[in-house]
Amino acid sequence: MKKGWFLFLFASFALVLVHCGPKSETPVTDQQKQQATAEQATQAAAAEQVPVAQAPAAVEAPAVKPLPKVGAFVPIKAGSFMMGSPAEEQEHLSNEFQREVTLTRDFEIMATEVTQAEFQKRMNGYNPSQFKACGEKCPVESLSWYDAAAYANALSREAKLPPCYTFTGVVCVEGGAAQNEMECFSEERKGIDAAKIGFADGAKTPYECKGYRLPTEAEWEYAARAGSSSSLYIGELTASNCTSDPNLDKIAWYCVNSHVDYAGCYDASDIGGPSCSGPKPVAEKTPNGWGLYDTAGNVYEWTSDWYCENIGELPKIDPIGKPSGTAKVDRGGSWGSNAQNCRTAFRGSGAVPANHRYDARGFRLVRTTK
Numbered sequence: 348m349k350k351g352w353f354l355f356l357f358a359s360f361a362l363v364l365v366h367c368g369p370k371s372e373t374p375v376t377d378q379q380k381q382q383a384t385a386e387q388a389t390q391a392a393a394a395e396q397v398p399v400a401q402a403p404a405a406v407e408a409p410a411v412k413p414l415p416k417v418g419a420f421v422p423i424k425a426g427s428f429m430m431g432s433p434a435e436e437q438e439h440l441s442n443e444f445q446r447e448v449t450l451t452r453d454f455e456i457m458a459t460e461v462t463q464a465e466f467q468k469r470m471n472g473y474n475p476s477q478f479k480a481c482g483e484k485c486p487v488e489s490l491s492w493y494d495a496a497a498y499a500n501a502l503s504r505e506a507k508l509p510p511c512y513t514f515t516g517v518v519c520v521e522g523g524a525a526q527n528e529m530e531c532f533s534e535e536r537k538g539i540d541a542a543k544i545g546f547a548d549g550a551k552t553p554y555e556c557k558g559y560r561l562p563t564e565a566e567w568e569y570a571a572r573a574g575s576s577s578s579l580y581i582g583e584l585t586a587s588n589c590t591s592d593p594n595l596d597k598i599a600w601y602c603v604n605s606h607v608d609y610a611g612c613y614d615a616s617d618i619g620g621p622s623c624s625g626p627k628p629v630a631e632k633t634p635n636g637w638g639l640y641d642t643a644g645n646v647y648e649w650t651s652d653w654y655c656e657n658i659g660e661l662p663k664i665d666p667i668g669k670p671s672g673t674a675k676v677d678r679g680g681s682w683g684s685n686a687q688n689c690r691t692a693f694r695g696s697g698a699v700p701a702n703h704r705y706d707a708r709g710f711r712l713v714r715t716t717k
Contacts, residue, residue: 420455420457421570422453423566425451426449426569427448428569428574429446429448430569431443432690432692436578442656442658444658446658448569448663448666451665452665452715452716455713456711459640460487460640461710461712463484469501470494470532471529473533475489475704476706477706478706484629485626485629486629486709488626488646488707488709489704489705489708490709491538491540492649492701492702493541496544497539499511499512499559500528502558506559508558509548509557509558511556511557511558517531519531519537520537528542539702554667557715561649561712564651564694568691570637570639571679575635575636578691584686584687584689587686587687588685589602589615589685590603590619591604595643598635599632599645600641601680601682602615602620602684603619605621605624605627605682605683607627624683626682626707627645642678644684645682646681647677648677648679648708648710648711650675650676651667652668652669653668653670653675654675654698674701677708682707
């Protein structure tokens with residue numbers, strides 16, 4: 348890992364300041380006919396079902412749950428929540444404008460971040476991760492947004508679902524143009540560097556996709572909060588920078604506690620972290636109330652949305668980001684993050700080029716179920 352990684356965390360918030368398009372509300376479509384296919388898809392993706400998540404009346408610190416099967420999906424019911432953070436929240440940032448948002452479609456989301464083993468299994472045996480020594484149960488990282496979208500399509504095809512994304516004009520990191528997205532996944536070509544992305548089967552928004560996809564920013568935060576309104580799903584954050592926080596310590600790998608003993612680790616001692624730090628295997632910390640692991644820390648997670656500085660201008664019902672752009676939103680903080688970057692509302696590093704590869708960023712997938 349390059350020494351300048353942590354500067355990216357502080358500098359990335361200022362990379363893109365953009366205005367959003369006019370408000371519009373996405374019409375709700377009936378996808379109940381896909382229910383039988385949904386059950387097959389879950390089995391084909393090795394996803395075990397758990398009780399449908401419901402927002403609790405009062406959120407308590409979640410107990411440690413049995414480890415999920417890697418690749419398992421958690422069903423999430425549609426609902427409303429307060430997205431963003433109040434101005435008085437510690438380390439609040441101006442792009443975390445708080446407002447009520449409603450999601451009208453049920454969906455399922457991976458309980459864990461996609462692992463190196465999962466990615467390698469479906470992407471021609473290719474593993475882009477910088478920290479391969481972390482092991483197959485560690486999150487895949489160092490991949491572009493395009494790579495994550497291509498994985499979503501691969502999982503959809505495996506589950507006999509229509510892929511969400513269309514790829515045209517695909518350019519690999521090495522070797523130039525490719526006929527399709529899968530051609531880029533090899534040690535020689537090293538993933539996708541550029542492509543024009545659309546939605547398949549007439550879908551106009553990601554919510555309308557029938558296959559697996561990246562979560563919208565609103566879906567990600569709704570699932571990560573699990574009914575909570577505090578800065579962390581387990582309670583309030585009281586620390587800042589690379590200092591220990593009692594609540595964050597329970598749920599996240601971040602700059603304070605990300606010590607590892609494998610080869611290729613990063614020396615974070617100059618920012619107050621361990622002299623040998625890096626990502627950890629998924630699902631080793633306390634999950635949120637809906638059974639999701641590592642939504643704080645370990646690796647940042649790509650979302651579907653193009654970055655929009657002022658989320659207050661987006662629709663309040665089924666919001667998505669800008670219709671186009673060059674910068675995507677990532678969420679959740681990482682093994683190298685300061686404490687404040689692991690807050691549920693944090694989106695300060697949202698201005699991320701879609702072809703950017705970073706050894707502290709991975710992803711998890713969702714699928715609309717109703």
